[in-house]
Amino acid sequence: MKAVVQRRYGSAVLGELDVPVPGKGEVLLEVRSAGVDMGTWHLFAGRPYLVRAVGLRGPGTPVPGRDVAGVVTALGPGVTEFAVGDEVFGTCGSGAFAEYTVARVSRLARKPGNVSFAEAAAVPISGGTALQGLRGVQPGQRVLVLGAGGGVGSYGVQIAKALGAHVTGVCSTGKVGLVRSLGADEVVDYTVADYTGTYDVVLDCGGGRSLATLRRAATPKGRIVMVGAETGGKLTGGVERTLVALALNLFVSQKYVPLLATERADVFEELRVLIEAGRVKPPVEREFPLSEGVAAIEHVHSRRSLGKVVVTV
Numbered sequence: 001m002k003a004v005v006q007r008r009y010g011s012a013v014l015g016e017l018d019v020p021v022p023g024k025g026e027v028l029l030e031v032r033s034a035g036v037d038m039g040t041w042h043l044f045a046g047r048p049y050l051v052r053a054v055g056l057r058g059p060g061t062p063v064p065g066r067d068v069a070g071v072v073t074a075l076g077p078g079v080t081e082f083a084v085g086d087e088v089f090g091t092c093g094s095g096a097f098a099e100y101t102v103a104r105v106s107r108l109a110r111k112p113g114n115v116s117f118a119e120a121a122a123v124p125i126s127g128g129t130a131l132q133g134l135r136g137v138q139p140g141q142r143v144l145v146l147g148a149g150g151g152v153g154s155y156g157v158q159i160a161k162a163l164g165a166h167v168t169g170v171c172s173t174g175k176v177g178l179v180r181s182l183g184a185d186e187v188v189d190y191t192v193a194d195y196t197g198t199y200d201v202v203l204d205c206g207g208g209r210s211l212a213t214l215r216r217a218a219t220p221k222g223r224i225v226m227v228g229a230e231t232g233g234k235l236t237g238g239v240e241r242t243l244v245a246l247a248l249n250l251f252v253s254q255k256y257v258p259l260l261a262t263e264r265a266d267v268f269e270e271l272r273v274l275i276e277a278g279r280v281k282p283p284v285e286r287e288f289p290l291s292e293g294v295a296a297i298e299h300v301h302s303r304r305s306l307g308k309v310v311v312t313v
């Protein structure tokens with residue numbers, strides 16, 4: 001099969017690999033589209049260096065990409081949840097930038113019937129992270145989404161609206177139109193204005209703002225969900241910021257909540273329901289062909305991407 005093959009961190013070429021074989025509890029998928037997010041770049045580039053712990057001499061998986069949408073073409077031993085021909089989306093283990101991949105059934109759900117494969121591939125990690133980060137949001141609460149024009153943030157705006165919150169999205173100038181189109185009640189272009197007021201929930205998705213800045217944005221009992229900072233630390237990527245936040249929880253009235261989102265079928269199923277109900281729409285800015293998989297990753301890393309980017313096989 002054709003695949004984007006990565007033998008060392010930071011570079012990859014289109015090559016040929018054997019079609020993977022599904023193991024117990026796995027299915028073989030014919031990949032139609034693969035999603036790209038900042039995590040794809042981190043694993044591709046091996047940055048921060050902390051991620052190299054999963055494959056010290058080179059990338060642990062030679063094919064980039066975890067988000068996938070495709071068609072089940074073979075079942076591994078013991079699989080009863082899906083049948084050959086089913087259209088699914090979720091995350092995969094053997095890399096999605098390829099004609100075929102294997103995925104655990106515990107990380108797959110049926111593809112929403114009202115979106116394309118490209119749109120479905122744009123959902124799992126970013127949508128699932130936003131959904132888990134916004135658990136507990138009540139109708140009428142005020143939610144601030146930082147990085148609202150990115151992958152997680154664009155779902156954050158839509159899911160917070162679906163939960164009945166009043167949503168303020170914060171982004172750079174080029175992303176204001178997108179964030180408005182996602183349904184945010186207020187959009188703040190942080191290059192020309194600051195967000196004012198306080199929020200019950202702050203969803204911090206990129207931008208590396210200081211902990212003090214985040215705290216000022218929250219009500220006295222507010223929750224600050226730390227999704228990812230992109231503070232650029234080469235070694236740890238700013239993990240120490242999270243550790244300081246956890247220590248601060250002992251002394252401040254607000255609560256910093258570091259998020260480690262999980263990839264699970266039930267989360268993807270919840271997203272499928274929201275999408276089919278028209279409450280959430282995958283915001284795909286651009287589709288790249290498989291031969292330009294690396295360019296797709298670099299596009300997300302460049303900060304120019306709007307919402308989501310996918311690779312279509």
Ligand SMILES: NC(=O)c1ccc[n+]([C@@H]2O[C@H](COP(=O)([O-])OP(=O)(O)OC[C@H]3O[C@@H](n4cnc5c(N)ncnc54)[C@H](OP(=O)(O)O)[C@@H]3O)[C@@H](O)[C@H]2O)c1
Pocket residue numbers: 037038039125126129147148149150151152153170171172173175205206207208226227228229230231232259260261262300301303305307
């Ligand atoms: N905790 C978890 O389980 C989990 C799961 C998924 C992702 N993440 C993390 O969450 C963050 C957002 O991921 P994503 O896929 O949504 O990324 P994304 O699509 O690149 O969006 C993040 C937004 O943050 C801003 N940004 C990007 N790079 C930046 C940089 N170097 N410095 C300052 N601001 C930057 C950009 O907004 P503006 O142009 O408007 O500034 C961008 O639109 C990442 O750090 C990712 O690693 C964490």
